Amino acid sequence: xxxxxxxxxxxxxxxxxxxxxxxxxxxxxxxxxxxxxxxxxxxxxxxxxxxxxxxxxxxxxxxxxxxxxxxxxxxxxxxxxxxxxxxxxxxxxxxxxxxxxxxxxxxxxxxxxxxxxxxxxxxxxxxxxxxxxxxxxxxxxxxxxxxxxxxxxxxxxxxxxxxxxxxxxxxxxxxxxxxxxxxxxxxxxxxxxxxxxxxxxxxxxxxxxxxxxxxxxxxxxxxxxxxxxxxxxxxxxxxxxxxxxxxxxxxxxxxxxx
Amino acid sequence: xxxxxxxxxxxxxxxxxxxxxxxxxxxxxxxxxxxxxxxxxxxxxxxxxxxxxxxxxxxxxxxxxxxxxxxxxxxxxxxxxxxxxxxxxxxxxxxxxxxxxxxxxxxxxxxxxxxxxxxxxxxxxxxxxxxxxxxxxxxxxxxxxxxxxxxxxxxxxxxxxxxxxxxxxxxxxxxxxxxxxxxxxxxxxxxxxxxxxxxxxxxxxxxxxxxxxxxxxxxxxxxxxxxxxxxxxxxxxxxxxxxxxxxxxxxxxxxxxxxxxxxxxxxxxxxxxxxxxxxxxxxxxxxxxxxxxxxxxxxxxxxxx
Ligand SMILES: Cc1cc2nc3c(=O)[nH]c(=O)nc-3n(C[C@H](O)[C@H](O)[C@H](O)COP(=O)(O)OP(=O)(O)OC[C@H]3O[C@@H](n4cnc5c(N)ncnc54)[C@H](O)[C@@H]3O)c2cc1C
Ligand SMILES: Cc1cc2nc3c(=O)[nH]c(=O)nc-3n(C[C@H](O)[C@H](O)[C@H](O)COP(=O)(O)O)c2cc1C
Ligand code: FES
Numbered sequence: 001x002x003x004x005x006x007x008x009x010x011x012x013x014x015x016x017x018x019x020x021x022x023x024x025x026x027x028x029x030x031x032x033x034x035x036x037x038x039x040x041x042x043x044x045x046x047x048x049x050x051x052x053x054x055x056x057x058x059x060x061x062x063x064x065x066x067x068x069x070x071x072x073x074x075x076x077x078x079x080x081x082x083x084x085x086x087x088x089x090x091x092x093x094x095x096x097x098x099x100x101x102x103x104x105x106x107x108x109x110x111x112x113x114x115x116x117x118x119x120x121x122x123x124x125x126x127x128x129x130x131x132x133x134x135x136x137x138x139x140x141x142x143x144x145x146x147x148x149x150x151x152x153x154x155x156x157x158x159x160x161x162x163x164x165x166x167x168x169x170x171x172x173x174x175x176x177x178x179x180x181x182x183x184x185x186x187x188x189x190x191x192x193x194x195x196x197x198x199x200x201x202x203x204x205x206x207x208x209x210x211x212x213x214x215x216x217x218x219x220x221x222x223x224x225x226x227x228x229x230x231x232x233x234x235x236x237x238x239x240x241x242x243x244x245x246x247x248x249x250x251x252x253x254x255x256x257x258x
Numbered sequence: 259x260x261x262x263x264x265x266x267x268x269x270x271x272x273x274x275x276x277x278x279x280x281x282x283x284x285x286x287x288x289x290x291x292x293x294x295x296x297x298x299x300x301x302x303x304x305x306x307x308x309x310x311x312x313x314x315x316x317x318x319x320x321x322x323x324x325x326x327x328x329x330x331x332x333x334x335x336x337x338x339x340x341x342x343x344x345x346x347x348x349x350x351x352x353x354x355x356x357x358x359x360x361x362x363x364x365x366x367x368x369x370x371x372x373x374x375x376x377x378x379x380x381x382x383x384x385x386x387x388x389x390x391x392x393x394x395x396x397x398x399x400x401x402x403x404x405x406x407x408x409x410x411x412x413x414x415x416x417x418x419x420x421x422x423x424x425x426x427x428x429x430x431x432x433x434x435x436x437x438x439x440x441x442x443x444x445x446x447x448x449x450x451x452x453x454x455x456x457x458x459x460x461x462x463x464x465x466x467x468x469x470x471x472x473x474x475x476x477x478x479x480x481x482x483x484x485x486x487x488x489x490x491x492x493x494x495x496x497x498x499x500x501x502x503x504x505x506x507x508x509x510x511x512x513x514x515x516x517x518x519x520x521x522x523x524x525x526x527x528x529x530x531x532x533x534x535x536x537x538x539x540x541x542x543x544x545x546x547x548x549x550x551x552x553x554x555x556x557x558x559x560x561x562x563x
Contacts, residue, residue: 002531040530045325046325046327046478046479047323048323048327048477048526048529048530049321049323049530050530091532216318217319217321217322218321219328219526219529220284220528220532221529222291222293222532223286223289224284224285224286225283225284225286225330226283226286226315226332226335227318227320227330228320228321229315229318229320229335231317239314240314240315240318240335
């Protein structure tokens with residue numbers, strides 16, 4: 001059921017990215033890392049569809065959850081105007097989140113751009129004793145949530161495309177170097193498609209299971225309209241699968257990247 | 259329901275307890291929305307468009323938002339009619355709502371076969387989709403000329419043991435002509451409109467947004483066109499008309515009744531508001547109570563011009 005929830009905090013993290021803390025007993029209790037919510041932006045300017053946004057972190061005691069949103073177009077622009085005290089129409093939590101295997105001792109999460117958000121709660125919830133995060137940003141001014149991530153993992157590696165902060169280069173290059181030093185039990189990717197495609201290739205090369213969180217334009221958000229599909233393996237054949245319902249998180253060996 | 263208000267309608271032999279139906283392709287096979295509200299509330303469910311064999315559908319992206327509307331290019335992804343009969347009918351039959359099966363084919367023989375199979379299945383009506391803009395072969399081409407419509411409808415009619423609804427495309431010059439051809443060939447009712455062909459372009463990348471390049475427009479953007487077409491068709495034929503296109507609330511639905519529709523279907527609006535079908539029924543009831551209308555059928559074609 002879509003419900004109006006109260007925003008208890010709204011703040012900008014940098015010039016175009018903001019965080020909303022929302023009061024919801026239901027979502028904070030039910031949400032698993034990697035799941036998303038589907039948000040109505042309001043009827044302004046003929047914006048009809050909801051926007052899919054990952055749950056970034058939850059506070060199960062306070063009954064709140066955080067979402068972090070980058071302004072991209074009309075809908076996210078409208079959402080950026082919400083303030084503490086406003087009500088927001090949210091459907092969720094939706095979809096399949098990341099798999100947490102308690103026997104895994106060492107995990108690495110790899111995120112790029114807006115793909116880093118769902119990885120924060122994953123780090124919080126995962127019981128592994130050795131957790132590493134590799135996060136990629138365009139440049140120094142895009143780097144956000146650094147402290148939040150540092151708190152939840154043993155080691156945080158940051159890279160920027162232009163080298164203005166952390167290492168220069170791709171997160172997948174850093175990942176390879178790390179895996180050469182020490183293997184991992186599982187890898188989790190969320191970010192641009194080319195990054196995830198490379199990532200799954202690396203996971204296969206090192207023979208490590210991995211999961212990827214897919215992005216696709218969506219309609220209903222619950223599995224009924226078949227607009228949000230990605231290509232997945234189906235035995236010897238393939239099929240189009242709803243990202244909103246069967247994903248957004250898929251096993252890395254299930255998705256067919258083209 | 260309010261005491262003396264009668265929401266029942268009869269659409270060419272298909273009895274509905276109320277005139278609000280979930281539109282094909284926007285409601286899957288009902289499973290997802292059954293988590294949000296009681297499907298018993300619906301007059302009917304038009305299930306996702308089926309074909310004889312399973313179809314994979316078109317490459318993504320399959321949806322683009324346009325001002326007050328959306329474009330889709332799903333391309334009839336579906337598990338095929340046999341899987342539907344085996345896996346979905348038992349679920350849908352648990353609810354007291356009419357099952358309308360939306361059926362497509364790429365040849366006349368396929369349409370015949372579909373109707374033959376579905377006539378023996380436990381469903382309440384067959385909605386012949388002669389208007390899907392998103393598949394290359396068949397479908398839309400069957401719905402775009404009166405003589406093709408006459409041919410398909412008269413041939414499937416021989417196999418039809420259930421009320422036959424013919425779904426019309428707006429992508430034609432004269433929709434009333436097409437509706438008349440469907441009526442003459444034996445359609446028990448017509449439903450309209452399917453989506454309007456359109457496209458969306460990303461100027462920055464110089465590429466189309468949809469994987470299929472073109473798609474079908476739906477949502478509030480098409481409501482004025484849909485109302486006009488329902489109005490024209492209902493004057494041209496004597497079989498009942500099911501109206502749809504951009505309905506987002508009960509007032510919109512009443513407008514369609516006044517234009518000549520006996521029932522309405524709602525699709526796109528459910529993406530933003532999963533309760534839209536139930537809320538629409540409630541607003542229709544409230545409108546009737548306020549205006550002392552006892553039977554919803556008294557509204558049909560009640561436009562004052
Ligand atoms: C599972 C999932 C999780 C996401 N999590 C986050 C998150 O935590 N933070 C964040 O900032 N963004 C996230 N996104 C991306 C976010 O949904 C888009 O940036 C947003 O929908 C853009 O809307 P707009 O109105 O600003 O852009 P417009 O370009 O005006 O949007 C037009 C249409 O395209 C869709 N669209 C455009 N870009 C995307 C995209 N990249 N992915 C999906 N749909 C898109 C919109 O939803 C809308 O329907 C996520 C996307 C998915 C699929
Ligand atoms: C995602 C999507 C899928 C659709 N699939 C079908 C379909 O399989 N068969 C069909 O007859 N119409 C299909 N339609 C058309 C709708 O049933 C309806 O005719 C149209 O969307 C107009 O109504 P609306 O504005 O309320 O959505 C689809 C529409 C959408 C948005
Ligand atoms: S958005 Fe409708 S099926 Fe995924």
